[in-house]
Amino acid sequence: MKRKWLYSFGIVTLMCSTALSGIYIVCDDDGSNPSVTKDHVISVFEEANKVLRQVAMSLPITADQIQYINHSAWKNLSQTNSNYQQIRRDMGSVPRIGSLRIFFIDSLNGSNRIGLNGITSMLITKNASGATFAHEVCHVGGLRDIYPQRDGISITDAGVVKEEYFPQDWSGGYYPSGLLHTNLITRLLMYGYVGPSTIDIPLGRVHGVYRPMVNGQVQPPTKGMVPVGVQDLNRQPQHRDRD
Numbered sequence: 001m002k003r004k005w006l007y008s009f010g011i012v013t014l015m016c017s018t019a020l021s022g023i024y025i026v027c028d029d030d031g032s033n034p035s036v037t038k039d040h041v042i043s044v045f046e047e048a049n050k051v052l053r054q055v056a057m058s059l060p061i062t063a064d065q066i067q068y069i070n071h072s073a074w075k076n077l078s079q080t081n082s083n084y085q086q087i088r089r090d091m092g093s094v095p096r097i098g099s100l101r102i103f104f105i106d107s108l109n110g111s112n113r114i115g116l117n118g119i120t121s122m123l124i125t126k127n128a129s130g131a132t133f134a135h136e137v138c139h140v141g142g143l144r145d146i147y148p149q150r151d152g153i154s155i156t157d158a159g160v161v162k163e164e165y166f167p168q169d170w171s172g173g174y175y176p177s178g179l180l181h182t183n184l185i186t187r188l189l190m191y192g193y194v195g196p197s198t199i200d201i202p203l204g205r206v207h208g209v210y211r212p213m214v215n216g217q218v219q220p221p222t223k224g225m226v227p228v229g230v231q232d233l234n235r236q237p238q239h240r241d242r243d
């Protein structure tokens with residue numbers, strides 16, 4: 001019998017999928033001072049693939065796939081700068097090799113942000129971990145950030161975990177006694193901030209605060225069942241070529 005890469009997780013059968021990536025390390029205009037090394041990029045991919053293995057997904061990487069691109073102005077970006085949108089459009093025009101377009105840069109908003117996914121490309125700073133990269137890949141696949149609270153909307157009074165908060169992942173109460181739902185959120189890969197162990201990918205949706213996406217537009221924060229799990233993940237993520 002021919003062996004196939006099929007894994008069974010309960011009722012869901014997943015097939016190992018891959019996404020080829022156009023990977024760019026941003027350098028100064030004269031080609032000096034690359035934001036990171038090729039070895040660094042490979043280690044970030046390898047770390048991310050350990051996380052994405054939970055959903056039978058893997059991003060192949062070889063050193064010759066990684067290219068250098070010379071743009072001093074792209075190395076340290078700030079979303080509040082007046083030229084930010086133009087720079088993002090320019091980055092979105094770079095040839096997309098494979099399905100993803102990924103730029104490794106120095107910094108984003110000072111050091112306040114370490115990863116970002118847009119419609120046409122992804123930014124990963126030199127301080128981002130493989131888990132952060134995996135988080136951004138899952139955004140391309142359609143998952144949303146989840147928070148206990150954001151911009152005045154809060155579920156911090158949710159109390160201990162219970163079935164209605166994550167019905168498809170409920171394990172009949174096999175949780176540490178008194179585990180707060182807000183603490184469970186901070187373990188999820190799609191938790192919107194960086195935490196000490198944000199790597200869990202659930203099967204289904206989880207109760208929390210999020211900003212829904214409607215017709216490609218991010219909406220104000222609201223409470224609800226947030227798409228943070230494999231059932232809402234498109235494991236063939238793809239950036240678009242233009243905004």
Ligand SMILES: [Zn+2]
Pocket residue numbers: 135139144145191192
């Ligand atoms: Zn995010």
